[in-house]
Amino acid sequence: MPIRVTLDAMLARRGMTARELAAQVGLSETQMSLFRSGKVRGIRFRTLARLCAALECTPGELLGYEFEATDREAGDSD
Amino acid sequence: MPIRVTLDAMLARRGMTARELAAQVGLSETQMSLFRSGKVRGIRFRTLARLCAALECTPGELLGYEFEATDREAGDSD
DNA sequence: CTGAAAATTTAAGTCAAGGTTAAACTTACG
DNA sequence: CGTAAGTTTAACCTTGACTTAAATTTTCAG
Numbered sequence A, B: 001m002p003i004r005v006t007l008d009a010m011l012a013r014r015g016m017t018a019r020e021l022a023a024q025v026g027l028s029e030t031q032m033s034l035f036r037s038g039k040v041r042g043i044r045f046r047t048l049a050r051l052c053a054a055l056e057c058t059p060g061e062l063l064g065y066e067f068e069a070t071d072r073e074a075g076d077s078d
Numbered sequence C: 001c002t003g004a005a006a007a008t009t010t011a012a013g014t015c016a017a018g019g020t021t022a023a024a025c026t027t028a029c030g
Numbered sequence D: 001c002g003t004a005a006g007t008t009t010a011a012c013c014t015t016g017a018c019t020t021a022a023a024t025t026t027t028c029a030g
Helices: A008-013 A018-025 A029-036 A045-055 B008-013 B018-025 B029-036 B045-055
Strands: A003-005 A042-044 A063-065 B003-005 B042-044 B063-065
Touching: A003 B045, A008 A045, A018 A029, A018 A045, A042 A045, A042 B045, A045 B003, A045 B042, A045 B063, A063 B045, B008 B045, B018 B029, B018 B045, B042 B045
Parallel strands: none
Antiparallel strands: A003 A063, A042 B042, B003 B063
16 A cells, blocks of 8 residues: 555644544544554545644645555556 | 545646546546546545556645635534 | 547446444553 | 553444446547
């Protein structure tokens, strides 16, 4: 999974704990943890928008991407 | 919905039709159309990664975001 | 004009997974 | 210690991503 939600850097930049962000954004701490550990395979724009607003950043800053050759195949698994 | 998948600019830049991209990425034309018209509320990372690979760009370049004050409220409706 | 390719739209349906609550457990750290 | 922060597992609910199919519309070279 080359795309990940990278919250840590933004949290550090804003001196905020994951728990605070969860409360502010209305997300469960569980989900926050899943995001941070890269165990999520997608995201709703509503959620992404709230994270961006709370952290005052762009989607691009929250979504880390590392090019992978396998992403060029349509029939690729996962 | 302040976040949108902006494919048009990238398609133009690579001189590619939406249909071609759909085939290359393994997405239905229907879904491509829904993305382009902003009728989608989220995206799977698998899909986003493939789009990025095919268009040789970053998630940030595909996800347009416009700050909205309502995104700062946790209990916000959609 | 004309016709074919490209794109849009509607409809019906599948099912993966986003997100929740609850609860127990593990780390920091003053 | 003891408290706050973070993880993890499990059971659930619900949304909506994505599909196929098919009809319609837009686009545009010739």
